[in-house]
Amino acid sequence: MDAFSRIYEEHSDAIFKYILYLVGNMETAEDLTQDTFYRAYKAQHRFRYEANERTWLRKIARNAVIDFERRKKILKWMPFIEKETYVETAKLPEELLIKGEQLAIVFHELCTLKLEYREAIVLRVIEGLSVKEAADILGWNETKVKNNTQRGLKELRKRLE
Amino acid sequence: MKKDIEELLKQLQHVKRPAQKRADTKQKLFARIQSTKRRQTLQYRGVLVLATVLALFLGVLLWTQGDMKWQRQASQRTEDDKTIQAIYTNQNNHTQYFMARDSILYPGNRKIASDEEMYTFVNWLIENAKPIEEEREVQLDYSEIDIVVRYTNGQLRHFKFGELYDTYERVLVDWDTKQTYIIPTLTEKQRAQLQKLKSSKSFYLPMFMMPLLIASAIVEKKIRKKYKELSRVKLYNSWIGNGIFMCIGILVLSPAFLSIYFHMSIHIIVPFLLYIAYVIGDWLLYRKGGRTAAQRALAYWSYFYILVTCFIFYFFM
Numbered sequence: 001m002d003a004f005s006r007i008y009e010e011h012s013d014a015i016f017k018y019i020l021y022l023v024g025n026m027e028t029a030e031d032l033t034q035d036t037f038y039r040a041y042k043a044q045h046r047f048r049y050e051a052n053e054r055t056w057l058r059k060i061a062r063n064a065v066i067d068f069e070r071r072k073k074i075l076k077w078m079p080f081i082e083k084e085t086y087v088e089t090a091k092l093p094e095e096l097l098i099k100g101e102q103l104a105i106v107f108h109e110l111c112t113l114k115l116e117y118r119e120a121i122v123l124r125v126i127e128g129l130s131v132k133e134a135a136d137i138l139g140w141n142e143t144k145v146k147n148n149t150q151r152g153l154k155e156l157r158k159r160l161e
Numbered sequence: 162m163k164k165d166i167e168e169l170l171k172q173l174q175h176v177k178r179p180a181q182k183r184a185d186t187k188q189k190l191f192a193r194i195q196s197t198k199r200r201q202t203l204q205y206r207g208v209l210v211l212a213t214v215l216a217l218f219l220g221v222l223l224w225t226q227g228d229m230k231w232q233r234q235a236s237q238r239t240e241d242d243k244t245i246q247a248i249y250t251n252q253n254n255h256t257q258y259f260m261a262r263d264s265i266l267y268p269g270n271r272k273i274a275s276d277e278e279m280y281t282f283v284n285w286l287i288e289n290a291k292p293i294e295e296e297r298e299v300q301l302d303y304s305e306i307d308i309v310v311r312y313t314n315g316q317l318r319h320f321k322f323g324e325l326y327d328t329y330e331r332v333l334v335d336w337d338t339k340q341t342y343i344i345p346t347l348t349e350k351q352r353a354q355l356q357k358l359k360s361s362k363s364f365y366l367p368m369f370m371m372p373l374l375i376a377s378a379i380v381e382k383k384i385r386k387k388y389k390e391l392s393r394v395k396l397y398n399s400w401i402g403n404g405i406f407m408c409i410g411i412l413v414l415s416p417a418f419l420s421i422y423f424h425m426s427i428h429i430i431v432p433f434l435l436y437i438a439y440v441i442g443d444w445l446l447y448r449k450g451g452r453t454a455a456q457r458a459l460a461y462w463s464y465f466y467i468l469v470t471c472f473i474f475y476f477f478m
Contacts, residue, residue: 008187016178030182034190041194106169125170157166 004044008037011054015061021122022065024111032068036061058137062119069115109159117152124149245280248273249309250358256323259336261307263317273358282354283310287320290333290342299341300326301334306359322359 015036020029039060040047047056110118123134124145135145251261251269262270273279287310293299301323310318319336331344347355 005191008190012183012187013178016183017174017176020176021173026182030186034186034193037190038193041190042197102165103169103172106166107173110170121170125167126173128171128174153166160166 004041007040007053007057011057012037014054015057018058018122018127019061019065021110021126022062022115022118023068024107028068032061032064035064039064055133055137059139062137066115105160106156109156113152113155116148117155120145120148121152121156125153243284244313245284245310246313247311248276248279248283248358249311251307252359253304253307253321256301256304256321259307259319259321261309261319263309263311279354279358282351283308283358285351286333286344287318289345291345293332293341293343299332301332302326302329307336308358 012033016029016033019032019036020026023029023032036057040057043060047053110121113121119138120134123129123137124131129137131142131145135142138145140148247263249261249263250271250273253260253269260269264270301321302325304321304323306322308320308322310320312318321334321336322331323334324331333342333344334340335342
């Protein structure tokens with residue numbers, strides 16, 4: 001349990017931020033961070049120690065986000081469920097709002113992009129990972145990572161014009 | 162704006178997570194882990210208790226229903242008492258093998274209990290059937306049904322219904338003494354009774370199979386947990402995995418082996434179908450370590466589909 005506590009202390013902030021960029025909501029990001037570490041705890045015996053811990057956690061976080069998106073899609077078709085329960089509004093943390101309106105608009109538009117584009121932009125541009133690292137986390141080939149980053153940025157620019 | 166987009170995106174790196182939220186999430190996470198541990202311990206105990214109860218139940222059933230020596234010995238003590246306690250039937254087309262046993266746990270067996278009319282009819286048949294002359298060569302054309310009669314004194318008698326090869330007479334063969342008896346002319350009502358006896362089907366094998374399937378699934382889950390939940394793909398590539406796979410196969414297929422031993426070709430089909438469903442379902446469930454909702458649904462569907470097919474097969478074929 002101590003070892004797992006250490007993992008949480010060391011990586012939870014980075015994982016939280018990664019999830020936040022993908023879902024755009026602080027509360028949801030906290031919930032999914034909890035879910036990610038819970039999944040990691042259950043699967044920790046499967047972790048190969050020569051692998052990078054953060055990469056492994058990012059992969060789990062990505063699956064948690066994908067499951068969350070899937071649930072949202074299903075909820076959309078359920079009768080008697082209020083729209084607020086599945087429509088997430090992108091909420092920028094207050095400290096960034098102070099930095100300016102432009103940043104808030106970019107964040108909001110990023111959160112409405114197609115998930116594939118969002119994933120590529122988050123890893124490549126915001127987190128600054130190499131193409132190879134991003135490809136490893138996303139399970140794509142390097143060309144797809146490059147293409148989705150370029151297309152995502154193009155789409156984002158188009159929307160902000 | 163165009164040029165600044167990447168710069169703006171990079172600024173998002175400076176998001177800070179509130180310390181309070183971070184601590185709350187940690188607290189919730191560790192509470193969740195603790196509750197899962199407690200639940201798993203309870204589940205483990207529950208499964209153990211259930212398995213023990215099931216084993217005891219099966220043991221008692223076998224002990225009380227088996228064709229035991231003491232029952233046969235009891236017949237020597239009270240030879241005169243010929244009151245029928247129960248009749249067991251088994252549809253069998255083989256003339257060379259006898260399949261019925263005095264237990265419902267054998268594939269294809271059916272117990273006729275507390276049917277006084279049927280008991281009277283069978284008693285009448287046994288008493289009025291005419292023994293065939295010793296010098297006459299007896300050859301059965303085909304067999305219809307095997308029956309085991311258990312008397313209240315514990316004595317067991319085994320009979321086979323069939324038809325003679327040359328004269329097409331309906332006969333009753335006492336399987337213990339190999340004496341053949343010709344069945345007397347039957348009235349309309351008696352013919353209906355005989356038909357009722359012959360049309361008996363086994364309803365017990367599917368029920369017998371279910372605990373086996375469940376037990377095998379639990380065993381597999383426990384073993385996989387013990388060996389650190391190896392995924393199915395990895396399991397098949399290791400010697401432990403192959404061992405587990407073979408054990409499960411033997412466990413699930415045991416009724417089939419039993420069927421082969423008793424020359425009951427028809428009963429081999431059901432366990433095989435169930436086994437195929439089991440393997441396909443699991444393969445879908447653990448394919449490449451993935452467990453999407455679709456794969457799970459397909460797996461459960463394959464279980465359900467094959468099970469329904471088996472039930473239909475048993476009830477209507």
